[in-house]
Amino acid sequence: MNNIHAFQRKLLMERSVPGRIGSILPDLDVPKQNLPRPELLRDNLDFPELSEPEIVRYFTNLSRLNFSIDTNFYPLGSCTMKYNPKINDEIAFSPGYAGLHPNQPIDEVQGALTILYRLQGYLREITGMSGVSLAPLAGAQGELAGVLMMRRYLMDNGQEQRLKMLIPDSAHGTNPASAKMAGFNVVSVPTDDSGNTNLEALRAEATNDLAGIMITLPSTLGLFDKNIVEICNIIHQAGGLVYADGANMNALLGQVKIGDLGFDVMHLNLHKTFSTPHGGGGPGAGPVAVKSILEPYLPAPIIGLNQEPNEKHYYLESPNKSIGKLAAFHGNFGVLVRAYVYIRSLGDYGLKQISENAVLNANYIKEKLKGYYNLPFDRNCMHEVVFSATKHKDKGVNGLSISKRLLDYGFHAPTMYFPLTVDEALLIEPTETESKETLDLFIETMKSIDQEAQSQPDLVHDAPHNTPIRRLDEAKAAREPDLRWSRPEEP
Amino acid sequence: MPVPDTSFFQSHYIPNTPSQQQEMLDAIGVNSIDDLFSDIPAKHRHPTLDIPHPMSEIDLKFQLMALGLKNSNLEQNACFLGAGAYNHFSPSIVKPILTRGEFLTSYTPYQAEASQGTLQVAYEFQSLISNLMDMDVANDGMYDGATSFAEAALMACRVTKRDEIYVLDTINPVYREVIETYALPQKLKIYTLPAKNPILPATAACLLVQYPNFHGNIEDLALYKRQTEDAGALLVVSADPIAMGMLKPPGEFGADIVTGEGQGLGVPISYGGPYVGLFCTRKKFVRQMPGRIVGRTNDSEGKTGYVLTLQTREQHIRRERATSNICTSQALLALAATITMAAVGKTGFRQLSELNYHKAHYAASLIEKLPGFSLPLEGEFFNEFVVKCPTNPSTINKRLLANEIIGGLDISSSMPDCMLIAVTEMNTEPQITALVTTLAEFGS
């Protein structure tokens, strides 16, 4: 028997054959110049030698080893794996946008700036904030920008002693990591039994070294904190500022404006809520939105507009107390264009339908599965629902095995072991772009896995069985890191 | 424009029809979707939403393509602009592979068995980037070249347990600003040193060097390596990957951390992003490295496979003690770079690099001879150089644009009347001649 799979997975350097080329470059059409001193030149570059057809087939076959939104239901909680519209890519890749140099004078790129200016405006409107910067390159960088603004604002108001940042124990890891990078000390606040922030614990921390709080809304438990307005009040009364991690904004589009609830600053994940493709781990975009007190601190650039008598003129500016530049240029422009196209294509009515259907789909799954899996918070969920896969632990079946078993059935796994506060967490986020038929099949599949866990626990425990590869030895990977191809030693 | 009837609007991205929605509500046992939102304070529900109405695909495309035409793009104009982003060759195979849904629409590969494609690409990327820079290991990419450089400075402080970052005065000034954004809030100190004769104190955590530097010149890495070694500091180099086709890589000089902007490796120039930051280091520092890392291992049946590894460095595990807050990075662009490196290949990469070199040097030699123009900086350069002009560069750039040429970056605020010109393999001899001819109009 041949081993086509092993052949398909041979690395570029293992396929390399001296003499093959993958692209023909132009001949030099100007006179040859003197090369630099020889000691500045490199002798050898270990790069592959392959022809174009082999390269295309190699990467195409690799792609087929992936689950993706285009091929599978992908209910990965906290990640909003919704359908990524193709028109967004088409426009972002067109030469009028993909062919612009970031250092071109602004007169030459007015079309691009028009889009960015309008996008700033739409995001202001959606969040109910008064200023937006599109500069952050992902959610975590948006968080960093947000907490840096808080820090600078407090310092400018003579409050540099305020270094305590409260972060709920269910928060995403980027929250504490970003707060730390901005120079804050992180203090964790517990969640109460119904999934809301523990108000008593919060009040106890509302001291005069309090800088603020970072709250994910809806929370990573998929819940809308019922006391949210009060939380904002408690923090404000104690002299702190309130940050919203808006990664879960898919639940709230058009339903409520984060700014109206009392938040001072937030970020959005365009690669979640606004449908830009996640690309196997990026690119993203994490715009920050702020109330007017923080506007002077926004990261550069901001897109401004001069209304000249018969012409509009857009320009780039740096707010007067800006926290500075977050990256070399103006944000992940290609991602921003996609989000703009998405918002225009859905419009006001469409945006509201997103959140309605995202929340409806999640509650449907919750209702249908709650007799089968432990539901730690039995109340209306938002766009995602968390279960606790503890039921069959005695048989060796846990959240991990159930996740892996789902892969056998052609569904991507939910987010597992996050939030950290739920034992054996399985966080399921269906998104609005899934049909009832898909949800029903998923629900049936989850029920049969529950059945399997009782009758054939080993089948679930040892999953996956049908994927290109079985469960991988992660301990080995970490103990003896093999992080790159190396040329085998010559004997 | 006619106003659409909202009661019948259904987005084409949402499959469930009103009657299916009703079925689902019945199953849940609530009357309306609104009931599901009851945890939101009533006072703040249903805000006005001042966003334009939905648009059809035809209208949207028409409008956006028209708006795109308002921009002067690099397909219609010759481009001599660089300073951190360059008009380089992107093989035709890049886009079709990039836009395959299996790559484009997958998440970060936390479920290894469902993400072997993405993971193997990351391992390829790490392998080729470490070969290119001649370093032990690379990660799967950072946000961009500037943030990579900044994160490298933070990492050097962790490794050396020192807090002084030294930066040459020849690095890209915007990169310098990004380093400040990242480092100052953590109470780290940043000092500037002259590239000519830097004296590095024994308290330094690192020296940051750009190679070639902001002005295109090839810095003397051997000298900086000696100085960092004497000071017990790390040598951190931000290197242009395209230049590495011909220049001796930083690893050969003993650099400790090497970063770079990966855009030149076939990534669309796209008005500044998305790009991909390169990040390499030595094996002994790998646990202090930020970003995702993919490792090779095997499955329960002994088959080779790939997984995210050394994850305890990252925010989802170590939280506030993580090496960085980075989570989503720029994997898709790392894929673009990997495809490009594979397609250009071993011999092609040298050739590509030399095309840049010869064309830039040819252009420089012609410009230098023009009356009123000069090359104010000495020293070897790669594909970018500073030109002193007889008048202010923005005036010259306007004339150039009228001739369908995008001129160099106006750097007159730091060097009076100077422009930074980049020439790449994409510039043909006629384009160079046209540039020189237009410039000649200004020589008096």
Add this chain to the structure above:
Amino acid sequence: MNPSDRRYSKDHEWAQIVGEEVIIGITNFAQEQLGDIVYVDLPEVGSNLDQSSKLGEIESVKAVSDIFSPIGGAVIEVNQAVLDSPELVNQDPSGSGWLVKLAPSDASSDFSSLLTSDEYDELIENEAH
């Protein structure tokens, strides 16, 4: 059953007096909780540790835990075998998987605050439920 020839901390470290030195490691219970140990970070020889101060870190694939020093003293040796093969801690936590040897600063007083093996057995009995 944990060996009775040593004392235990509530954080699941053990300390054993051997002549002038004290050997320190983590307990079998701790090792089981952590799962596959992939990396151990230990202090440099010569560093001084207070009782209950951070001694190092121990990593499994998806978790990091601090190790605290059950007694105060100066580090006189670190277990190179564990640094090279962290799985030793899984395989033999009370023996060859030891972590460091200390020259204790005040062994008798530090030891009096630690648990006996019986007390520790009881502690983990309760934690497991």
